[in-house]
Amino acid sequence: MLRVFALTAALLLLLGTPLGLRSQGSKVFPYDTKVEVLANGLKVVCVPLSNPNIIAYYTIVRSGSRNEVEPGKSGFAHFFEHMMFKGTKAVPRPVYDDYLTRLGAGTNGFTSDDHTVYFVVFAGRDNLEEVVKTEADRFINLYYDEETIKTEASVIEGEYYASVSSPERRLAELLRDTAYEKHSYKHTTLGFLKDIQDMPNQYQYSLLYKKRFYAPDNSILLVVGDFDQARLMELVKKYYSPWQSSNYQLVTPAEPPQHKAKRARLAWPSKTLARLAIGFHGPAFSDGKIDKAALDLLAEVAFSNSSPIYQKLVIEEQKCQDLFASFPDRRDPSLLTIGAVIKKDEDLPAVEKAVWQELERLKTELVSAELLSDIKSNLKYSLASGLDTSDGVAGTLFFYISLTADPGSLNKLFDLYDKVTPADIRDMAKKYFILPNSTTVTLTGGQAK
Amino acid sequence: MNAFKFSLTFLLLAGLALAAGSCSKKADPNKLTSELLPVADNPLVSFHILLKVGSANDPAGKEGLGQLALGLLANGGTKTLTFQEITKRFYPMAAQVDLAVDKEMSVFTTTIHRDNLDKFYALFRDMLLDPGFREEDFNRLKADQLNFLEKTLVGNMDEEFGKEILNLALYKGHPYGHQDAGAVESVKSLTLDDLKSFYKQNFLQGNIVIGLAGGYPQGFPEKVLADFAKLPEGRTPALVLSLPQAPQGLEFVIAEKQTPATAISFGFPLAISRADDDFFALWMAVAHFGEHRQHLSLLFQKIREQRGQNYGDYAYAEHFIQGRDKFPATNDCRRQQYFSIWIRPLSNSNRHFVIRQALRELRRLVEEGISEERFNLVRTYLLNYTKLYAQTLGERLGWQMDSHYYGYQDFLAEVQQRLPKLTREDVNRAVKKYLNFENIRVAIITQDAVKLRDDLVADRPSPITYANPNMPKEVLDEDLVIQVYPLEVRPEKVRIAQASSFFQKPGLPQQ
Numbered sequence: 001m002l003r004v005f006a007l008t009a010a011l012l013l014l015l016g017t018p019l020g021l022r023s024q025g026s027k028v029f030p031y032d033t034k035v036e037v038l039a040n041g042l043k044v045v046c047v048p049l050s051n052p053n054i055i056a057y058y059t060i061v062r063s064g065s066r067n068e069v070e071p072g073k074s075g076f077a078h079f080f081e082h083m084m085f086k087g088t089k090a091v092p093r094p095v096y097d098d099y100l101t102r103l104g105a106g107t108n109g110f111t112s113d114d115h116t117v118y119f120v121v122f123a124g125r126d127n128l129e130e131v132v133k134t135e136a137d138r139f140i141n142l143y144y145d146e147e148t149i150k151t152e153a154s155v156i157e158g159e160y161y162a163s164v165s166s167p168e169r170r171l172a173e174l175l176r177d178t179a180y181e182k183h184s185y186k187h188t189t190l191g192f193l194k195d196i197q198d199m200p201n202q203y204q205y206s207l208l209y210k211k212r213f214y215a216p217d218n219s220i221l222l223v224v225g226d227f228d229q230a231r232l233m234e235l236v237k238k239y240y241s242p243w244q245s246s247n248y249q250l251v252t253p254a255e256p257p258q259h260k261a262k263r264a265r266l267a268w269p270s271k272t273l274a275r276l277a278i279g280f281h282g283p284a285f286s287d288g289k290i291d292k293a294a295l296d297l298l299a300e301v302a303f304s305n306s307s308p309i310y311q312k313l314v315i316e317e318q319k320c321q322d323l324f325a326s327f328p329d330r331r332d333p334s335l336l337t338i339g340a341v342i343k344k345d346e347d348l349p350a351v352e353k354a355v356w357q358e359l360e361r362l363k364t365e366l367v368s369a370e371l372l373s374d375i376k377s378n379l380k381y382s383l384a385s386g387l388d389t390s391d392g393v394a395g396t397l398f399f400y401i402s403l404t405a406d407p408g409s410l411n412k413l414f415d416l417y418d419k420v421t422p423a424d425i426r427d428m429a430k431k432y433f434i435l436p437n438s439t440t441v442t443l444t445g446g447q448a449k
Numbered sequence: 450m451n452a453f454k455f456s457l458t459f460l461l462l463a464g465l466a467l468a469a470g471s472c473s474k475k476a477d478p479n480k481l482t483s484e485l486l487p488v489a490d491n492p493l494v495s496f497h498i499l500l501k502v503g504s505a506n507d508p509a510g511k512e513g514l515g516q517l518a519l520g521l522l523a524n525g526g527t528k529t530l531t532f533q534e535i536t537k538r539f540y541p542m543a544a545q546v547d548l549a550v551d552k553e554m555s556v557f558t559t560t561i562h563r564d565n566l567d568k569f570y571a572l573f574r575d576m577l578l579d580p581g582f583r584e585e586d587f588n589r590l591k592a593d594q595l596n597f598l599e600k601t602l603v604g605n606m607d608e609e610f611g612k613e614i615l616n617l618a619l620y621k622g623h624p625y626g627h628q629d630a631g632a633v634e635s636v637k638s639l640t641l642d643d644l645k646s647f648y649k650q651n652f653l654q655g656n657i658v659i660g661l662a663g664g665y666p667q668g669f670p671e672k673v674l675a676d677f678a679k680l681p682e683g684r685t686p687a688l689v690l691s692l693p694q695a696p697q698g699l700e701f702v703i704a705e706k707q708t709p710a711t712a713i714s715f716g717f718p719l720a721i722s723r724a725d726d727d728f729f730a731l732w733m734a735v736a737h738f739g740e741h742r743q744h745l746s747l748l749f750q751k752i753r754e755q756r757g758q759n760y761g762d763y764a765y766a767e768h769f770i771q772g773r774d775k776f777p778a779t780n781d782c783r784r785q786q787y788f789s790i791w792i793r794p795l796s797n798s799n800r801h802f803v804i805r806q807a808l809r810e811l812r813r814l815v816e817e818g819i820s821e822e823r824f825n826l827v828r829t830y831l832l833n834y835t836k837l838y839a840q841t842l843g844e845r846l847g848w849q850m851d852s853h854y855y856g857y858q859d860f861l862a863e864v865q866q867r868l869p870k871l872t873r874e875d876v877n878r879a880v881k882k883y884l885n886f887e888n889i890r891v892a893i894i895t896q897d898a899v900k901l902r903d904d905l906v907a908d909r910p911s912p913i914t915y916a917n918p919n920m921p922k923e924v925l926d927e928d929l930v931i932q933v934y935p936l937e938v939r940p941e942k943v944r945i946a947q948a949s950s951f952f953q954k955p956g957l958p959q960q
Contacts, residue, residue: 053836085744097744101826104833106774121774123836150917154757161710161794162760165607200916269707270604271949273596306540311533318589321596343592374541381543381562388493389840391774445604 028380028414031393033407036233041217041245044236045407047224047397049390055225056394057131059118059139060402062220063213065189066113066331067250072198074184075156075191078111079199080209082152084118085109088141091134099134103127106391111189114331115402121391125227129235136239139214146203153199160190167268171275171443175337178264179279179439183255185334215246220405222398225390252332255281262439272445273321274342276352279439280432282336285329285403287412292329294424295336295432297417299325300375301367301425302358303338309358313340319347329403335439336432345444352440362429366422376417383414479655479682484850485670486662488842494566495842497660497850498557498577499780502651502685504631505552505624510638512955513631516550517587517594517639518647523548523557525586527575532586535572544569546576551768551781552625553688558780560843563664574676580648587641594630595637598952602628603706607794607894610704610948611712614892617957618702619718619787623693627955634954655684662846690785693718696888699808699938701905702957703898706948711800711895715807716789721883723767723782724855729867730879732766737819737827738810739764739790743775745830748790748810755924756915758803759795764788772847776838779847782854788884797895801904801911804891805934812886818877828868835864898945905938 034046064077087093100107105122120131163169173188180186190196212218221240223232258281283291303310303325313320320340327336340351386392400409476482484497500519507514523546526532539545542565547558557577561569602610613628620626630636659677661670696717721727739748739762748762767786772778790807819827838861839845852860895901904911912932950958 054840098826101743101745101830102833104830104836106776106834106837108775121837123833147917147919147921151755151757151915151920154916155753155760158753158757158759158793158795161796162608164710164794165605165610165708167605268604271600272604273600304540306537311536315533315536315589316585318585318592321593343596377541378543381541381565384562385493385543385560388491388842391840445600 027411028383029387029397029410033397034229035407038216038237038240040241040243041215042236042240042243043220043405044233045220045222045397045401046227046229046232047222047393048227048229049225049393053123053226054390055122055125055128055131055223055227056390057120057122057135058222058224058394058398059135060220060222060398061116061118061214062114062218062402062405064112064114064116065187065191066184066252067213068187068191069184069250069252072195073202073205074187074195075189075199076195076202076205076209077116078189078191079153079156079196079202080206080214081109081111081116081118082155083144083149083206084138084142086142086144086148086152088137088143090141091137096134096138099130103130105131113185113189113328113334117398117402119394121394128227128232132232132235133239136236136243139219140240140243142210142214149203149206150200153196153202156190156196156199160193160196163190167272167275167443170266170268171277171441174264174266175277175279175335175439175441178262178441179258179281179335180255182253183332184252185255185330185332212246212248212250215248216240216243217245217247220401222394222401222407224394224397255333257281258439259436261435264439264441266441266443268443268445270445272443274345274348274445275443276340276342276348276355277337277441278352278355279335279337279441280437281333282327282432284331284333287404287406287409287416290416290420290424291428291431292327293413293416294420294428295327296379297372297375297420298362298425298428299327299336300378301371302362304375304378306374309354313351313354319343319351329399331403348442348444359429359433363426363433365426367425369422372420372422372425379417380414477655479653479684481654481657481659481674481677481680483659483661483670483674484846484853486660486842486846486849487665488663491664491842492563493560493842494563494661494663494665495560495846496558496573497658497662497780497843497846499658499660499850500555500557500651501553501656501658503551503553503555504627504629505688505690506651506685507627507631510635511631511643512627512635513594513598513629514635514639514643514647515555516630517590517636518644519548519550519555519557520590520594521582521586521644522577522580522648524590525576526581526583527572528579528581529575530572531581531583535576538568538572542569546573549770549778549780550629551770552629552783554780554782556780558843560663560841563666566665566669570673574673577652578676578679582641582645582648584641587644591636591639595633598628598630598633598636603948603951607708607710607712608791610951611714611892611894612789612791614702614704614894614951614957615714615716615789615890617951618700618890618892619716620693621956624688624690625693625783625785628952632952632955651685652680653683653685654678654680655682658850660846660850662842692720693785696890698887698942699889699891699936701891701893701902701938701943703901703943703945704892704894704948704951705896705898705945706894708894708896709797710794711797711893712794713792713800713804713807713891713893714789715889715891716787717885717889719766719786719788719883722784722786722855723860727879727882728766729864730871730875731883733824733827733831733868733871733876734814734819734880734884735764735766735788736831737823738814740830743830743834745827747814748807751810752792752803752806755921757917758799759793761793762791762807764790773841773844776844779844779851782851797897799913800893800895800901801909802913802928802932804893804905805911805936806931808886808889808936809931809934811884815880815884815886818880819873821873824873824876828871832865832868835861894948902940902943902945905936905943906940908935908938
């Protein structure tokens with residue numbers, strides 16, 4: 001009890017920046033961030049909080065499934081994430097596991113389209129040097145042999161199997177594969193099954209992959225919590241300086257404009273609720289240009305649980321169990337997707353029609369200032385609710401750092417939200433929600449065996 | 450000032466039944482109790498409104514009643530506002546009310562920024578204390594619950610499906626022995642009047658614990674308590690829980706469906722819970738064997754890391770629901786617990802081998818115990834890792850409430866005190882006393898179920914192959930032992946049912 005009470009009290013004393021959102025001009029991300037860059041290009045973002053116990057130590061590698069531009073290599077970023085736990089010559093796997101176990105840390109890695117992130121969340125600033133030293137060692141000196149990669153490849157196949165019964169996963173795969181022609185967002189993070197099954201043969205490529213992307217000029221450290229910044233930087237310089245830059249320039253293939261609507265469908269082998277997903281090619285994340293920010297707000301206007309169409313289809317008519325829009329921030333232009341989970345297969349066309357009617361309405365009617373204000377409020381309070389721990393702060397901030405390498409992007413994005421007008425929203429609807437720019441995928445079930 | 454003293458001050462000032470940092474054993478069992486965790490400068494406020502009623506309280510023939518009735522409070526209108534209106538008012542506050550129903554308790558949780566506390570609370574209070582019981586909300590939520598049972602659970606989430614089959618098998622004929630959402634037949638029979646009766650019978654002061662944490666203003670808990678004190682005094686009579694039937698030998702339930710991957714869960718009832726002194730020793734052994742998603746776990750090392758069979762393999766000394774990250778969720782306390790092993794989906798061709806391997810490892814744990822080296826490692830691990838359990842306001846409040854449920858001032862502090870005093874012998878004694886490797890219920894989802902049954906009953910060898918042609922010799926040598934490890938499976942102990950037949954009625958389907 002004492003611990004977190006002291007955290008919040010000390011935070012306020014030290015930073016003088018309470019999370020309250022009432023005051024004009026206060027930033028949604030209220031903590032000071034300090035950035036330093038080593039000679040080899042490694043950027044270090046520090047957010048010191050006087051949490052008396054817990055430090056969140058994140059290593060952000062700005063490489064994800066976006067980097068899988070070569071044929072046959074889908075899923076490789078995620079596969080490589082698994083290899084990062086295999087140890088080094090100085091700290092072999094059993095020793096590494098033993099260290100993590102003794103530390104009692106919350107630790108794992110995860111991969112997405114644009115990044116692969118490794119975190120160690122641990123108690124006690126006395127452990128900081130051990131963590132910096134061990135993390136630096138595995139990023140610089142990772143070592144595994146060909147046998148190890150073959151065994152790990154079958155774990156990935158097992159991970160694929162773990163999700164094989166999820167219709168959402170299969171539908172997302174189909175949507176991407178259908179919507180994209182060239183760009184590596186064509187495949188999901190897990191990758192195509194045929195590429196997963198070829199992973200045991202990719203030892204040499206894995207070495208090339210590490211050399212290209214697991215380099216200080218493609219990585220960022222984010223450390224949040226109870227530590228002394230000068231001491232942290234001293235340790236980081238000591239242990240990370242030998243890490244060699246790569247200077248590799250990734251070229252992702254540009255996705256050509258889509259001029260014709262696409263459709264695909266998936267049959268599910270057992271009973272399931274029907275699914276509809278309509279994807280529209282949209283812009284990349286930007287903390288300066290208005291398009292992405294306006295579309296974020298538009299998605300809320302049109303499809304949040306307080307929107308008219310959600311109220312109609314989910315609550316009143318009860319045709320849908322769920323209805324949503326999703327437009328994750330990505331480094332390259334990506335899909336804004338409208339999804340529906342539909343109770344009866346025969347209602348699928350009516351739901352699709354209702355979605356289009358809503359999109360057409362947005363092209364002509366202006367959103368009220370009051371609704372826009374409610375949406376901005378929702379986004380700010382949603383963000384604030386996750387910022388009460390070191391891990392919560394790191395878990396929020398890392399994402400924006402991975403997009404732009406700039407921890408200031410989060411506040412810049414919210415500044416941009418404040419500038420979005422009802423006319424911007426109408427203009428974005430006109431620009432992006434056109435039939436030739438759409439890809440529609442559906443899933444319906446059969447009889448359960 | 451720490452939170453404990455802070456809330457004691459409240460208690461003295463207010464003269465109400467406010468309990469914080471102390472067990473509320475002496476409170477009148479027919480009146481409200483509370484759990485307070487004030488953190489004055491925190492801008493957030495967490496609510497955990499706990500009802501000491503869960504799915505085990507569902508009357509026979511009305512399984513799923515608690516879930517639907519409480520779901521209607523969390524996702525339905527009030528007497529004065531429709532659910533649509535509530536959703537619209539919640540939206541600018543980014544507010545939502547979550548509900549979790551377990552066997553013996555249910556909890557409404559939410560975290561709200563204190564900027565919005567008064568506006569939010571006025572709505573939340575009416576949702577729980579002045580519910581609308583509207584026909585349209587009832588129809589919507591009933592349809593969702595039926596779809597969950599009939600389509601989603603059986604067709605879209607095999608890992609959860611496997612765990613639920615294990616629950617049905619472990620608690621046959623017991624109040625725990627149905628899915629929390631009930632069964633298709635029983636949910637179809639529920640009426641709005643059933644829900645109203647449920648509310649009247651169970652929304653009684655003595656059933657409710659008001660949990661509040663964070664930066665709420667002075668006087669706020671008193672206001673909440675005064676509102677809830679308008680509920681009638683009283684409580685639902687405590688459920689009599691008979692002991693679940695112990696498995697006799699290896700008992701299999703196989704759900705057959707078309708799938709490339711086999712999901713497996715197995716376990717047996719335990720005669721121990723977190724409230725018992727022996728729990729700490731048993732918990733250490735199970736952490737060694739399969740703590741959730743940690744490299745420490747023996748099963749994880751042997752099945753996933755050495756052999757690449759699947760994504761992970763875990764064991765638990767009590768019912769486990771995953772909360773934030775990989776930490777245990779809170780407010781799902783039970784008087785009766787069970788031991789379980791969860792094998793994540795793996796290729797159908799390796800299913801027989803892995804069943805053998807996991808059961809053999811369990812036998813080795815029971816017979817050989819854990820080494821001094823592992824004992825020391827696991828102890829260090831748990832002493833550090835549990836410091837991460839309670840970080841957010843909601844987690845801290847949840848752990849406080851659960852500590853008191855099981856009779857501790859602070860369970861996580863108790864861990865810090867008790868583990869250093871334990872010895873390897875204590876752990877191995879607990880293993881022998883509470884675990885076994887012969888009387889186990891096994892739930893499997895797979896295809897070609899008859900072939901699996903025949904393989905099991907005939908105890909056929911189950912060799913496997915690897916993509917890696919140079920597997921370590923010690924692994925291959927051990928495989929030769931595993932692939933013929935004898936399992937005594939009697940044909941009448943293997944029940945096969947089509948996946949679609951589960952959750953049609955409460956309990957296991959007929960063969």
